[in-house]
Amino acid sequence: MENRILVCDDEEGMRRYLAKMLANWGFRVDSFASPQALLQLLGETDGSPDLLLLDVKMPEMDGIEVLRRVRELRRELPVIMMTGHGTIESAVEAMKLGAYDYLSKPFPQEKLYALVQHCLERERLREENLSLKKELRESAAPTQPVFASENFAEVYELARRVAETDTSVLVLGESGTGKELIAHTIHDASPRQANRFLAINCAALSETLLESQLFGHVKGAFTGAVQAQKGLLDEADQGTLFLDEVGDLSPSLQAKLLRVLQEGEFIPVGSTRTRRVDVRFVAATNKDLEAEVRKGNFREDLFYRLNVITLELPPLRERPADIEPLARHFLAKVSRKTRRPVTGISREALAAMRAYHWPGNVRELENVIERGVILARGAEITLDLLPLKAAAGQAHKNDGAAVPLTLRDAEYQVVLRALKETGWNKSQAAGLLGVTRKTLDRKIKDFDISPADLEDEA
Numbered sequence: 001m002e003n004r005i006l007v008c009d010d011e012e013g014m015r016r017y018l019a020k021m022l023a024n025w026g027f028r029v030d031s032f033a034s035p036q037a038l039l040q041l042l043g044e045t046d047g048s049p050d051l052l053l054l055d056v057k058m059p060e061m062d063g064i065e066v067l068r069r070v071r072e073l074r075r076e077l078p079v080i081m082m083t084g085h086g087t088i089e090s091a092v093e094a095m096k097l098g099a100y101d102y103l104s105k106p107f108p109q110e111k112l113y114a115l116v117q118h119c120l121e122r123e124r125l126r127e128e129n130l131s132l133k134k135e136l137r138e139s140a141a142p143t144q145p146v147f148a149s150e151n152f153a154e155v156y157e158l159a160r161r162v163a164e165t166d167t168s169v170l171v172l173g174e175s176g177t178g179k180e181l182i183a184h185t186i187h188d189a190s191p192r193q194a195n196r197f198l199a200i201n202c203a204a205l206s207e208t209l210l211e212s213q214l215f216g217h218v219k220g221a222f223t224g225a226v227q228a229q230k231g232l233l234d235e236a237d238q239g240t241l242f243l244d245e246v247g248d249l250s251p252s253l254q255a256k257l258l259r260v261l262q263e264g265e266f267i268p269v270g271s272t273r274t275r276r277v278d279v280r281f282v283a284a285t286n287k288d289l290e291a292e293v294r295k296g297n298f299r300e301d302l303f304y305r306l307n308v309i310t311l312e313l314p315p316l317r318e319r320p321a322d323i324e325p326l327a328r329h330f331l332a333k334v335s336r337k338t339r340r341p342v343t344g345i346s347r348e349a350l351a352a353m354r355a356y357h358w359p360g361n362v363r364e365l366e367n368v369i370e371r372g373v374i375l376a377r378g379a380e381i382t383l384d385l386l387p388l389k390a391a392a393g394q395a396h397k398n399d400g401a402a403v404p405l406t407l408r409d410a411e412y413q414v415v416l417r418a419l420k421e422t423g424w425n426k427s428q429a430a431g432l433l434g435v436t437r438k439t440l441d442r443k444i445k446d447f448d449i450s451p452a453d454l455e456d457e458a
Helices: 011-022 036-046 063-074 088-096 110-142 152-163 179-188 209-215 253-265 289-295 300-306 320-338 347-355 361-374 389-396 407-421 426-433 437-448 451-457
Strands: 005-006 028-031 053-056 079-083 101-106 171-172 197-201 242-243 280-285 311-312
Touching: 005 011, 005 036, 011 028, 011 101, 028 036, 036 063, 053 063, 053 110, 053 347, 063 079, 079 088, 088 101, 101 110, 110 197, 152 179, 152 311, 171 179, 171 253, 179 197, 179 242, 179 280, 197 209, 209 253, 209 426, 253 300, 253 311, 320 361, 347 361, 361 426, 407 426, 407 437, 407 451
Parallel strands: 005 028, 005 053, 053 079, 079 101, 171 280, 171 311, 197 242, 242 280
Antiparallel strands: none
Protein backbone atom coordinates (compact mmCIF):
# COMPACT_ATOMS: atom_id res chain seq x y z
CA MET A 1 0.00 0.00 0.00
CA GLU A 2 1.40 3.41 -1.03
CA ASN A 3 2.24 5.93 1.67
CA ARG A 4 0.21 9.12 1.90
CA ILE A 5 2.15 12.37 2.34
CA LEU A 6 0.64 15.78 3.10
CA VAL A 7 2.31 19.00 1.92
CA CYS A 8 1.43 22.41 3.41
CA ASP A 9 3.17 25.42 1.82
CA ASP A 10 1.83 28.83 0.78
CA GLU A 11 4.03 28.88 -2.36
CA GLU A 12 2.23 27.30 -5.30
CA GLY A 13 5.46 26.55 -7.15
CA MET A 14 6.88 24.62 -4.16
CA ARG A 15 3.63 22.63 -3.78
CA ARG A 16 3.70 21.60 -7.48
CA TYR A 17 7.41 20.75 -7.27
CA LEU A 18 7.01 18.58 -4.17
CA ALA A 19 3.81 16.91 -5.42
CA LYS A 20 5.44 15.92 -8.73
CA MET A 21 8.65 14.71 -7.08
CA LEU A 22 6.88 12.67 -4.37
CA ALA A 23 4.44 11.16 -6.88
CA ASN A 24 7.36 10.05 -9.06
CA TRP A 25 8.77 8.28 -6.00
CA GLY A 26 5.50 6.34 -5.59
CA PHE A 27 3.81 8.36 -2.87
CA ARG A 28 0.20 9.62 -2.77
CA VAL A 29 0.27 13.38 -2.19
CA ASP A 30 -2.31 15.88 -0.88
CA SER A 31 -1.28 19.55 -1.01
CA PHE A 32 -2.58 22.49 1.04
CA ALA A 33 -1.98 26.20 0.55
CA SER A 34 -3.87 27.00 3.74
CA PRO A 35 -2.93 25.74 7.23
CA GLN A 36 -6.61 25.95 8.20
CA ALA A 37 -7.55 23.52 5.40
CA LEU A 38 -4.83 21.13 6.59
CA LEU A 39 -6.00 21.29 10.20
CA GLN A 40 -9.63 20.81 9.15
CA LEU A 41 -8.69 17.64 7.26
CA LEU A 42 -6.66 16.28 10.17
CA GLY A 43 -9.51 17.01 12.56
CA GLU A 44 -12.27 15.44 10.47
CA THR A 45 -10.90 12.63 8.33
CA ASP A 46 -10.62 9.03 9.43
CA GLY A 47 -7.70 8.52 7.07
CA SER A 48 -4.18 8.07 8.37
CA PRO A 49 -1.52 10.15 6.57
CA ASP A 50 2.00 8.84 6.98
CA LEU A 51 3.99 12.09 6.87
CA LEU A 52 3.53 15.88 6.77
CA LEU A 53 5.90 18.31 5.01
CA LEU A 54 5.18 21.67 6.63
CA ASP A 55 6.49 25.13 5.72
CA VAL A 56 7.58 27.32 8.63
CA LYS A 57 6.87 30.77 7.14
CA MET A 58 3.26 31.23 5.99
CA PRO A 59 1.19 34.45 6.09
CA GLU A 60 -2.01 32.90 7.44
CA MET A 61 -0.43 31.09 10.39
CA ASP A 62 3.12 30.52 11.55
CA GLY A 63 4.34 26.98 10.84
CA ILE A 64 5.40 26.47 14.47
CA GLU A 65 1.83 27.22 15.59
CA VAL A 66 0.50 24.84 12.91
CA LEU A 67 2.88 22.14 14.22
CA ARG A 68 1.60 22.73 17.76
CA ARG A 69 -2.01 22.21 16.61
CA VAL A 70 -1.08 19.20 14.49
CA ARG A 71 0.42 17.63 17.63
CA GLU A 72 -2.94 18.07 19.40
CA LEU A 73 -4.88 16.45 16.53
CA ARG A 74 -2.46 13.71 15.42
CA ARG A 75 0.17 13.16 18.08
CA GLU A 76 1.94 10.33 16.21
CA LEU A 77 2.02 11.95 12.75
CA PRO A 78 5.68 12.56 11.78
CA VAL A 79 6.39 16.10 10.54
CA ILE A 80 9.33 17.47 8.53
CA MET A 81 9.63 21.28 8.69
CA MET A 82 10.72 23.32 5.61
CA THR A 83 11.81 26.94 5.36
CA GLY A 84 13.80 29.29 3.22
CA HIS A 85 14.43 31.44 6.26
CA GLY A 86 15.87 28.87 8.60
CA THR A 87 17.08 29.96 12.01
CA ILE A 88 18.52 27.96 14.87
CA GLU A 89 15.70 29.19 17.15
CA SER A 90 12.88 27.95 14.92
CA ALA A 91 14.68 24.64 14.33
CA VAL A 92 15.10 24.06 18.05
CA GLU A 93 11.48 25.00 18.76
CA ALA A 94 10.20 22.69 16.01
CA MET A 95 12.23 19.75 17.34
CA LYS A 96 10.98 20.42 20.88
CA LEU A 97 7.43 20.18 19.56
CA GLY A 98 8.22 16.79 18.07
CA ALA A 99 9.19 17.51 14.46
CA TYR A 100 11.10 14.62 12.92
CA ASP A 101 13.62 16.86 11.17
CA TYR A 102 14.20 20.24 9.55
CA LEU A 103 15.03 21.18 5.90
CA SER A 104 16.27 24.53 4.63
CA LYS A 105 15.15 25.56 1.14
CA PRO A 106 16.41 25.01 -1.45
CA PHE A 107 17.19 21.37 -0.70
CA PRO A 108 18.46 18.72 -3.12
CA GLN A 109 16.09 15.93 -4.14
CA GLU A 110 18.46 13.31 -2.75
CA LYS A 111 18.36 14.85 0.72
CA LEU A 112 14.56 15.01 0.79
CA TYR A 113 14.25 11.46 -0.55
CA ALA A 114 16.62 10.06 2.08
CA LEU A 115 14.87 11.98 4.86
CA VAL A 116 11.40 10.83 3.80
CA GLN A 117 12.52 7.21 3.52
CA HIS A 118 14.23 7.26 6.94
CA CYS A 119 11.18 8.85 8.54
CA LEU A 120 8.73 6.34 7.05
CA GLU A 121 11.01 3.43 7.95
CA ARG A 122 11.22 4.64 11.55
CA GLU A 123 7.42 4.84 11.73
CA ARG A 124 7.09 1.35 10.28
CA LEU A 125 9.48 -0.02 12.90
CA ARG A 126 7.66 1.87 15.66
CA GLU A 127 4.31 0.40 14.61
CA GLU A 128 5.79 -3.10 14.38
CA ASN A 129 7.29 -2.65 17.85
CA LEU A 130 3.94 -1.54 19.30
CA SER A 131 2.20 -4.45 17.62
CA LEU A 132 4.77 -6.92 18.93
CA LYS A 133 4.50 -5.51 22.46
CA LYS A 134 0.73 -5.88 22.29
CA GLU A 135 1.01 -9.49 21.13
CA LEU A 136 3.52 -10.26 23.89
CA ARG A 137 1.27 -8.69 26.52
CA GLU A 138 -1.72 -10.65 25.29
CA SER A 139 0.18 -13.93 25.13
CA ALA A 140 1.77 -13.41 28.55
CA ALA A 141 -1.33 -12.06 30.26
CA PRO A 142 -3.14 -14.50 32.53
CA THR A 143 -6.64 -15.66 31.76
CA GLN A 144 -9.47 -13.46 33.01
CA PRO A 145 -10.94 -14.73 36.28
CA VAL A 146 -13.58 -17.41 35.81
CA PHE A 147 -16.49 -17.13 38.21
CA ALA A 148 -20.24 -17.43 38.60
CA SER A 149 -20.63 -16.60 42.30
CA GLU A 150 -21.93 -13.26 43.53
CA ASN A 151 -19.30 -12.85 46.26
CA PHE A 152 -16.39 -13.15 43.81
CA ALA A 153 -18.20 -10.92 41.30
CA GLU A 154 -18.33 -8.15 43.93
CA VAL A 155 -14.56 -8.34 44.45
CA TYR A 156 -13.92 -8.40 40.70
CA GLU A 157 -16.05 -5.31 40.04
CA LEU A 158 -14.39 -3.42 42.90
CA ALA A 159 -10.98 -4.34 41.47
CA ARG A 160 -11.92 -2.88 38.09
CA ARG A 161 -13.24 0.31 39.71
CA VAL A 162 -10.11 0.99 41.75
CA ALA A 163 -7.95 0.24 38.70
CA GLU A 164 -8.68 3.69 37.27
CA THR A 165 -6.68 5.38 40.05
CA ASP A 166 -3.06 5.01 41.20
CA THR A 167 -4.16 4.03 44.70
CA SER A 168 -2.27 1.21 46.41
CA VAL A 169 -4.34 -1.95 46.84
CA LEU A 170 -4.00 -4.71 49.42
CA VAL A 171 -5.35 -8.10 48.33
CA LEU A 172 -6.16 -10.52 51.15
CA GLY A 173 -7.01 -14.18 50.90
CA GLU A 174 -5.87 -17.71 51.49
CA SER A 175 -3.14 -19.27 49.40
CA GLY A 176 -4.40 -20.25 45.96
CA THR A 177 -7.44 -17.95 45.82
CA GLY A 178 -6.15 -15.97 42.81
CA LYS A 179 -4.55 -12.88 44.35
CA GLU A 180 -2.06 -12.41 41.49
CA LEU A 181 -4.86 -12.83 38.95
CA ILE A 182 -6.78 -9.99 40.61
CA ALA A 183 -3.59 -7.88 40.63
CA HIS A 184 -3.32 -8.49 36.87
CA THR A 185 -6.96 -7.48 36.49
CA ILE A 186 -6.24 -4.17 38.23
CA HIS A 187 -3.22 -3.51 36.00
CA ASP A 188 -4.97 -4.46 32.75
CA ALA A 189 -7.94 -2.19 33.53
CA SER A 190 -5.72 0.76 34.51
CA PRO A 191 -4.14 3.60 32.49
CA ARG A 192 -0.82 1.77 33.06
CA GLN A 193 -1.84 -1.33 31.12
CA ALA A 194 0.51 -0.54 28.21
CA ASN A 195 3.48 -0.69 30.61
CA ARG A 196 4.94 -3.59 32.58
CA PHE A 197 3.31 -5.70 35.26
CA LEU A 198 5.93 -7.38 37.44
CA ALA A 199 5.49 -9.68 40.43
CA ILE A 200 7.74 -10.88 43.22
CA ASN A 201 7.13 -13.27 46.12
CA CYS A 202 8.54 -11.61 49.22
CA ALA A 203 8.61 -14.93 51.11
CA ALA A 204 10.57 -16.86 48.49
CA LEU A 205 13.90 -14.96 48.70
CA SER A 206 16.40 -14.14 51.42
CA GLU A 207 16.44 -10.54 52.64
CA THR A 208 19.67 -9.71 50.79
CA LEU A 209 18.53 -11.19 47.50
CA LEU A 210 15.07 -9.65 47.80
CA GLU A 211 16.58 -6.20 48.38
CA SER A 212 18.76 -6.56 45.30
CA GLN A 213 15.80 -7.80 43.23
CA LEU A 214 13.60 -4.89 44.30
CA PHE A 215 16.04 -1.99 44.33
CA GLY A 216 18.82 -3.17 42.02
CA HIS A 217 22.52 -2.79 42.74
CA VAL A 218 25.64 -1.10 41.43
CA LYS A 219 28.78 -2.89 40.29
CA GLY A 220 30.80 -4.12 43.26
CA ALA A 221 27.96 -3.64 45.77
CA PHE A 222 28.59 -7.15 47.10
CA THR A 223 30.54 -10.27 46.26
CA GLY A 224 29.42 -11.47 42.85
CA ALA A 225 28.03 -8.10 41.73
CA VAL A 226 30.24 -7.98 38.64
CA GLN A 227 27.97 -5.50 36.91
CA ALA A 228 25.19 -3.06 37.76
CA GLN A 229 21.67 -4.43 37.62
CA LYS A 230 18.31 -2.69 37.56
CA GLY A 231 15.77 -3.73 40.18
CA LEU A 232 12.09 -4.44 39.74
CA LEU A 233 11.21 -0.90 40.81
CA ASP A 234 13.13 0.50 37.85
CA GLU A 235 11.73 -2.13 35.51
CA ALA A 236 8.15 -1.43 36.65
CA ASP A 237 8.46 2.36 36.27
CA GLN A 238 5.15 3.69 34.86
CA GLY A 239 3.68 0.21 35.43
CA THR A 240 2.54 -2.01 38.30
CA LEU A 241 4.52 -4.00 40.85
CA PHE A 242 2.78 -6.87 42.63
CA LEU A 243 4.27 -7.74 46.04
CA ASP A 244 3.05 -11.19 47.01
CA GLU A 245 3.36 -12.31 50.66
CA VAL A 246 4.21 -8.73 51.65
CA GLY A 247 3.71 -9.68 55.30
CA ASP A 248 7.03 -11.55 55.17
CA LEU A 249 9.13 -8.43 54.47
CA SER A 250 11.89 -7.77 57.03
CA PRO A 251 11.73 -4.55 59.11
CA SER A 252 14.61 -3.08 57.09
CA LEU A 253 12.90 -3.67 53.74
CA GLN A 254 9.60 -2.42 55.14
CA ALA A 255 11.28 0.92 55.89
CA LYS A 256 12.77 1.15 52.40
CA LEU A 257 9.48 0.22 50.73
CA LEU A 258 7.69 2.87 52.80
CA ARG A 259 10.04 5.51 51.38
CA VAL A 260 9.17 4.44 47.84
CA LEU A 261 5.46 4.67 48.62
CA GLN A 262 5.79 8.07 50.30
CA GLU A 263 8.41 9.80 48.17
CA GLY A 264 8.60 7.73 44.98
CA GLU A 265 12.35 7.31 45.44
CA PHE A 266 14.90 4.72 46.52
CA ILE A 267 18.64 4.04 46.56
CA PRO A 268 20.02 0.93 44.78
CA VAL A 269 22.19 -1.40 46.87
CA GLY A 270 25.72 -0.01 47.09
CA SER A 271 24.79 3.35 45.55
CA THR A 272 24.62 6.83 47.08
CA ARG A 273 22.38 8.29 44.39
CA THR A 274 18.62 8.47 44.75
CA ARG A 275 16.47 7.19 41.91
CA ARG A 276 12.87 8.23 41.29
CA VAL A 277 10.13 5.97 39.94
CA ASP A 278 6.41 6.07 39.31
CA VAL A 279 5.08 2.65 40.29
CA ARG A 280 1.59 1.49 41.23
CA PHE A 281 1.73 -1.07 44.07
CA VAL A 282 -0.58 -4.01 44.57
CA ALA A 283 0.33 -6.08 47.63
CA ALA A 284 -1.04 -9.42 48.78
CA THR A 285 -0.84 -11.57 51.86
CA ASN A 286 -2.60 -14.45 53.56
CA LYS A 287 -1.54 -13.08 56.95
CA ASP A 288 -3.61 -10.92 59.29
CA LEU A 289 -1.57 -7.75 58.87
CA GLU A 290 -3.46 -5.89 61.58
CA ALA A 291 -2.48 -8.62 64.02
CA GLU A 292 1.11 -8.43 62.73
CA VAL A 293 1.06 -4.66 63.37
CA ARG A 294 -0.13 -5.23 66.94
CA LYS A 295 2.66 -7.76 67.48
CA GLY A 296 5.23 -5.29 66.16
CA ASN A 297 6.11 -7.48 63.16
CA PHE A 298 4.77 -5.08 60.53
CA ARG A 299 5.08 -1.29 60.39
CA GLU A 300 1.80 0.49 61.03
CA ASP A 301 2.62 3.36 58.65
CA LEU A 302 3.43 0.91 55.84
CA PHE A 303 0.24 -1.01 56.54
CA TYR A 304 -1.86 2.14 56.09
CA ARG A 305 0.05 3.09 52.94
CA LEU A 306 -0.65 -0.30 51.37
CA ASN A 307 -4.15 -0.66 52.77
CA VAL A 308 -5.82 2.29 51.02
CA ILE A 309 -8.17 -0.14 49.28
CA THR A 310 -8.60 -3.73 50.50
CA LEU A 311 -9.88 -6.58 48.36
CA GLU A 312 -10.61 -9.79 50.24
CA LEU A 313 -10.87 -12.87 48.02
CA PRO A 314 -13.28 -15.51 49.27
CA PRO A 315 -11.88 -19.06 49.51
CA LEU A 316 -13.21 -21.59 47.03
CA ARG A 317 -15.29 -23.38 49.69
CA GLU A 318 -17.30 -20.14 50.11
CA ARG A 319 -18.02 -19.87 46.37
CA PRO A 320 -19.25 -23.36 45.38
CA ALA A 321 -20.95 -21.92 42.28
CA ASP A 322 -17.47 -21.34 40.83
CA ILE A 323 -16.25 -24.93 41.19
CA GLU A 324 -17.81 -26.36 38.02
CA PRO A 325 -17.00 -23.43 35.66
CA LEU A 326 -13.44 -23.35 36.99
CA ALA A 327 -13.07 -27.12 36.61
CA ARG A 328 -14.28 -26.99 33.00
CA HIS A 329 -12.02 -24.02 32.26
CA PHE A 330 -8.98 -25.88 33.61
CA LEU A 331 -10.04 -29.03 31.74
CA ALA A 332 -10.01 -27.17 28.41
CA LYS A 333 -6.70 -25.48 29.26
CA VAL A 334 -4.90 -28.67 30.34
CA SER A 335 -6.33 -30.73 27.46
CA ARG A 336 -4.90 -28.22 24.97
CA LYS A 337 -1.54 -28.13 26.74
CA THR A 338 -1.18 -31.91 27.04
CA ARG A 339 -2.95 -32.68 23.73
CA ARG A 340 -5.03 -35.34 25.45
CA PRO A 341 -8.62 -35.88 24.21
CA VAL A 342 -10.25 -35.42 27.63
CA THR A 343 -13.35 -33.26 27.27
CA GLY A 344 -15.67 -34.08 30.15
CA ILE A 345 -16.05 -34.60 33.91
CA SER A 346 -18.37 -37.30 35.26
CA ARG A 347 -21.38 -36.40 37.37
CA GLU A 348 -19.93 -38.26 40.36
CA ALA A 349 -16.61 -36.41 40.06
CA LEU A 350 -18.36 -33.04 39.96
CA ALA A 351 -20.45 -33.98 43.00
CA ALA A 352 -17.28 -34.91 44.91
CA MET A 353 -15.69 -31.60 43.92
CA ARG A 354 -18.69 -29.66 45.22
CA ALA A 355 -18.60 -31.58 48.52
CA TYR A 356 -14.87 -31.02 49.03
CA HIS A 357 -13.50 -28.15 51.15
CA TRP A 358 -10.57 -27.21 48.87
CA PRO A 359 -7.95 -26.14 51.41
CA GLY A 360 -5.61 -25.31 48.50
CA ASN A 361 -8.38 -23.30 46.80
CA VAL A 362 -8.33 -22.64 43.03
CA ARG A 363 -4.69 -23.69 42.67
CA GLU A 364 -5.51 -27.08 44.17
CA LEU A 365 -8.50 -27.46 41.84
CA GLU A 366 -6.29 -26.78 38.81
CA ASN A 367 -3.79 -29.41 39.96
CA VAL A 368 -6.57 -31.94 40.55
CA ILE A 369 -7.92 -31.38 37.03
CA GLU A 370 -4.43 -31.64 35.51
CA ARG A 371 -3.85 -34.91 37.34
CA GLY A 372 -7.22 -36.19 36.12
CA VAL A 373 -6.50 -35.31 32.50
CA ILE A 374 -3.10 -37.04 32.61
CA LEU A 375 -4.47 -40.22 34.22
CA ALA A 376 -7.77 -40.43 32.32
CA ARG A 377 -8.18 -43.53 30.17
CA GLY A 378 -11.12 -42.16 28.22
CA ALA A 379 -12.62 -38.81 27.33
CA GLU A 380 -13.84 -38.12 30.86
CA ILE A 381 -12.39 -37.42 34.31
CA THR A 382 -14.02 -39.93 36.65
CA LEU A 383 -14.34 -40.04 40.44
CA ASP A 384 -11.61 -42.65 40.88
CA LEU A 385 -9.06 -40.23 39.37
CA LEU A 386 -9.59 -37.56 42.00
CA PRO A 387 -7.11 -37.53 44.92
CA LEU A 388 -9.83 -35.95 47.07
CA LYS A 389 -12.31 -38.81 46.71
CA ALA A 390 -11.54 -40.46 50.05
CA ALA A 391 -11.75 -37.20 51.96
CA ALA A 392 -15.06 -36.42 50.30
CA GLY A 393 -16.28 -39.97 50.85
CA GLN A 394 -15.64 -39.87 54.58
CA ALA A 395 -18.27 -37.17 54.83
CA HIS A 396 -20.88 -39.87 54.21
CA LYS A 397 -20.38 -42.44 56.93
CA ASN A 398 -22.81 -43.57 59.63
CA ASP A 399 -25.16 -45.62 57.39
CA GLY A 400 -25.41 -42.97 54.72
CA ALA A 401 -26.09 -40.06 57.07
CA ALA A 402 -23.94 -37.06 56.10
CA VAL A 403 -21.35 -36.26 58.74
CA PRO A 404 -19.60 -33.13 57.52
CA LEU A 405 -15.89 -32.89 58.18
CA THR A 406 -14.48 -29.79 59.83
CA LEU A 407 -12.24 -27.69 57.65
CA ARG A 408 -9.24 -28.74 59.74
CA ASP A 409 -10.12 -32.44 59.30
CA ALA A 410 -10.41 -32.02 55.54
CA GLU A 411 -7.13 -30.12 55.34
CA TYR A 412 -5.32 -32.73 57.44
CA GLN A 413 -6.55 -35.57 55.24
CA VAL A 414 -5.65 -33.95 51.93
CA VAL A 415 -2.14 -33.07 53.16
CA LEU A 416 -1.68 -36.61 54.43
CA ARG A 417 -2.90 -38.08 51.16
CA ALA A 418 -0.58 -35.91 49.08
CA LEU A 419 2.41 -37.00 51.18
CA LYS A 420 1.35 -40.64 50.89
CA GLU A 421 0.93 -40.50 47.08
CA THR A 422 4.35 -38.92 46.67
CA GLY A 423 6.14 -41.14 49.18
CA TRP A 424 6.88 -38.19 51.51
CA ASN A 425 8.43 -36.18 48.69
CA LYS A 426 7.55 -32.74 50.01
CA SER A 427 8.28 -30.85 46.79
CA GLN A 428 6.04 -33.15 44.76
CA ALA A 429 3.35 -33.10 47.44
CA ALA A 430 3.40 -29.29 47.50
CA GLY A 431 3.03 -29.25 43.72
CA LEU A 432 0.12 -31.69 43.91
CA LEU A 433 -1.61 -29.50 46.50
CA GLY A 434 -0.85 -26.29 44.65
CA VAL A 435 0.97 -24.69 47.59
CA THR A 436 4.55 -23.68 48.28
CA ARG A 437 7.00 -26.01 50.02
CA LYS A 438 7.12 -23.51 52.89
CA THR A 439 3.32 -23.69 53.31
CA LEU A 440 3.40 -27.49 53.27
CA ASP A 441 6.14 -27.58 55.93
CA ARG A 442 4.01 -25.32 58.08
CA LYS A 443 0.98 -27.62 57.66
CA ILE A 444 3.04 -30.72 58.49
CA LYS A 445 4.26 -29.05 61.67
CA ASP A 446 0.79 -27.78 62.55
CA PHE A 447 -0.80 -31.23 62.12
CA ASP A 448 2.22 -33.00 63.65
CA ILE A 449 2.41 -35.39 60.68
CA SER A 450 5.31 -37.85 60.46
CA PRO A 451 6.22 -40.59 57.96
CA ALA A 452 4.82 -43.12 60.45
CA ASP A 453 1.36 -41.62 59.93
CA LEU A 454 1.48 -42.68 56.28
CA GLU A 455 1.79 -46.32 57.35
CA ASP A 456 -1.16 -45.91 59.71
CA GLU A 457 -3.20 -44.41 56.87
CA ALA A 458 -2.38 -47.38 54.67
